[in-house]
Amino acid sequence: MAREKSGRANPARTLALLWRTGEEPTRGPKQGLTVDRIVHAAIEIADADGLGALSMRAVAERLGVGTMSLYTYVPGKAELLHVMFDTVLGENELPDAAGLGWRTALERHAHADHALAQRHPWVVQLWGPGLLLMGPRITARAESTLRTVAHLGLTETEMAHVVGLVDAYVRGVTQVAVDVNRDAVSSGVGYEDWWAESTPYLERLIQPAHFPTLTRVWAAGTYEEAPDAGFEFGLRLVLDGIEALIRSRRPAEPIAAAEPPATQE
Amino acid sequence: MAREKSGRANPARTLALLWRTGEEPTRGPKQGLTVDRIVHAAIEIADADGLGALSMRAVAERLGVGTMSLYTYVPGKAELLHVMFDTVLGENELPDAAGLGWRTALERHAHADHALAQRHPWVVQLWGPGLLLMGPRITARAESTLRTVAHLGLTETEMAHVVGLVDAYVRGVTQVAVDVNRDAVSSGVGYEDWWAESTPYLERLIQPAHFPTLTRVWAAGTYEEAPDAGFEFGLRLVLDGIEALIRSRRPAEPIAAAEPPATQE
DNA sequence: GCATGTACGGTACGCCATACGGAGTTGCTT
């Protein structure tokens, strides 16, 4: 647990932190903290006030220790963020692909990720940058998602891309949805207020003559919905696209359709 | 152009900045700078060294002015980022849906966005947070994307969701692709180095027995591809899903095809 | 019992965005 110089971005150290390998020292004073306590304090802060409010000082204060004491347990803030991410990912339960069928299993993953982002809005700011850190939960999730599309006649590359497609979609939608109500309008003014206040200006700037389609859609009230109102809609289409691929890879099936007694619905 | 107190997030001021409405003053000394020069300097810095290197000091230095002079033209850094975003979005040309057909037009949009993110990797960090600022280019793009799916028998809400689906997918994929080679591994160590250095540890941590599917896909070399290798693949599936929807919304077409003299296309 | 390696954390450095206010400049008003 010794503080290492680390210069910049040390993979070994970061992985050891994520997987909690690395023996504790025998020599010095007893440790008053744990990585877990630090991570959970950090998560609480981020949940409550956003990533912007998450500072090493704030974490230390919440734990009643000096700021620099954190660095005994964690090499730096970047690594703390990685562990936070991997930790909350553990909240998602991993569906059993074999029992559910690929479509339902993928759907469950999508919903779980979406819901996770509601509970911890800051994850969307993290699963952009370098989440490929392969912590234990990330790894377990990768295994689970890939397993949903295994044994469907896809190549390994196609499997990875199909999973990547669903992930990309979910992240893309969730991002706007979450960022809008969060620190999007960085501080001050809520989403509603901001929108209400800018509408008169927008109505002057965005002339129906120049933007007919946009104003038509606008007039239909579409943009007054929650920003992720289309989540289910888009997910269905994505899965439809995947389904078409899978069918095309198993051309024999529809022909031999009469064989099993029940092809449910 | 007077500096306003602005407290926090002023919609009117921000919109005026984006649309360049707002008369210039008659009274004081001639202005030595323009919003455009500031924005372009900022874009150059972000292109070269990433958003992390973009500070008000850096912009001012590049322009050879004092830091605080920038605040005469721009209310703050957040607003500068908004204008930067809207500005680079103008690099994308907007395909003509009527001439190309919806699928090709949507494809062009997707490719344009993807390519934009290669040229300006920092945009992916911005099109999460509150880009709904409705600057001129953002608005023009919204009109263009919606127009691609107009007149296809979809409701307004469906139109918005279809566009949202493609956008979400493109952003999701592009994000990982870009963030990986960029400041993902925040500073120091390139992507290749980092991966090479962590592989031995990962091979010890990720046992094939526990993660059979992942290791199988891994062994197939899928993860050695560029992180957005699946871009075209996923896009095709997304468009397939949309195509199925559109077909289902025009059930009458094949049946009643003979009625009007020319149902174009 | 002493050396060693560790935990803790105060202080300090160099960044950052930006509030404030003064000095100099311009053009309108009288």
Added chain:
DNA sequence: AAGCAACTCCGTATGGCGTACCGTACATGC
């Protein structure tokens, strides 16, 4: 022509941040 209001430019200062450095206190192994 004079005065003043509005404006630009920007030096200084404030309060934040991550974290390097290092002194002090402590627990163990020898």
